[in-house]
Structure formats: structure tokens, C-alpha cells
Amino acid sequence: MIAEIPYAILIAGAALLGLYLANLFYDYNIPQYLSRKLGHLGGCVGFLLCPLLFSSFWWPLILTTAFTILLLYARAFRPKTFRGVGGSGRPQALAEI
Known part of the structure; x- marks a missing residue:
């Protein structure tokens, strides 16, 4: 499991890079549905x-839990953090997490 740490970092980086690029595209006035x-x-x-890189379910579970916590925190305390994936105009919908 320790040998899989670089893969976990790679996948977390890919997800965060996608969010960063979505914000960047949104800031350049590309429509939100495309940046999302x-x-x-x-x-x-x-x-x-994940199925190709990890031998057990623990790393994908840790990654998805951390990503969910990150999005919940951003939604509750820093709503402008992920502008590019900001949703469909229904801030009260928990489906926007």
C-alpha cells in the first residue's frame, strides 16, 4: 500500500488540475457548462x-473522502473557490456538491 502513494498523489493532482483549469477557463469567459x-x-x-493502479479499495476510498470533504468545505466556507464548476444556479441543491 505504501508503494501506491505516488499513484494517489497523481490522481489527486489530476482531479485538482481539472478544477484549476475549470476555474481558469471560467475566468476567461468560457461558458460555465463547458468549464464544468x-x-x-x-x-x-x-x-x-483507480482499478488499474491500486490493489485494494483503500486509496480510492481515501481519495474520494478527501475530495468530498474539500468540496463540502469550499461550498460552506469559500463559495468562490471553485467558480468554474459552480453549478446550475441552484445553490440550495445538495446535488451541486
Whole structure:
């Protein structure tokens, strides 16, 4: 499990890079529905590689839990953090997490 730490860092980096690029595209006035898709693509590529890179379920579970906590924190305390994936205009919907 220790040998898989670089893969976990790589996948976390891919997900965070997708969020960063989504914010960057949104700041350059690309429509939000397109920048949101880019954020989803970054996370999707990272997590689709999980079965190929990890021998147990622990690292994907740790990564998804940390990512969920990050998004919940950003939604509650820093709502402007992830502008590019900001949702569909329904801030009260928990589906926007």
C-alpha cells in the first residue's frame, strides 16, 4: 500500500488540475457548462485509473473522502473557490456538491 502513494498523489493532482483549469477557463469567459465539464473530465480520468493502479479499495476510498470533504468545505466556507464548476444556479441543491 505504501508503494501506491505516488499513484494517489497523481490522481489527486489530476482531479485538482481539472478544477484549476475549470476555474481558469471560467475566468476567461468560457461558458460555465463547458468549464464544468472540464472539471468533471479531470476527476473522471483520475478515478477511472483507480482499478488499474491500486490493489485494494483503500486509496480510492481515501481519495474520494478527501475530495468530498474539500468540496463540502469550499461550498460552506469559500463559495468562490471553485467558480468554474459552480453549478446550475441552484445553490440550495445538495446535488451541486
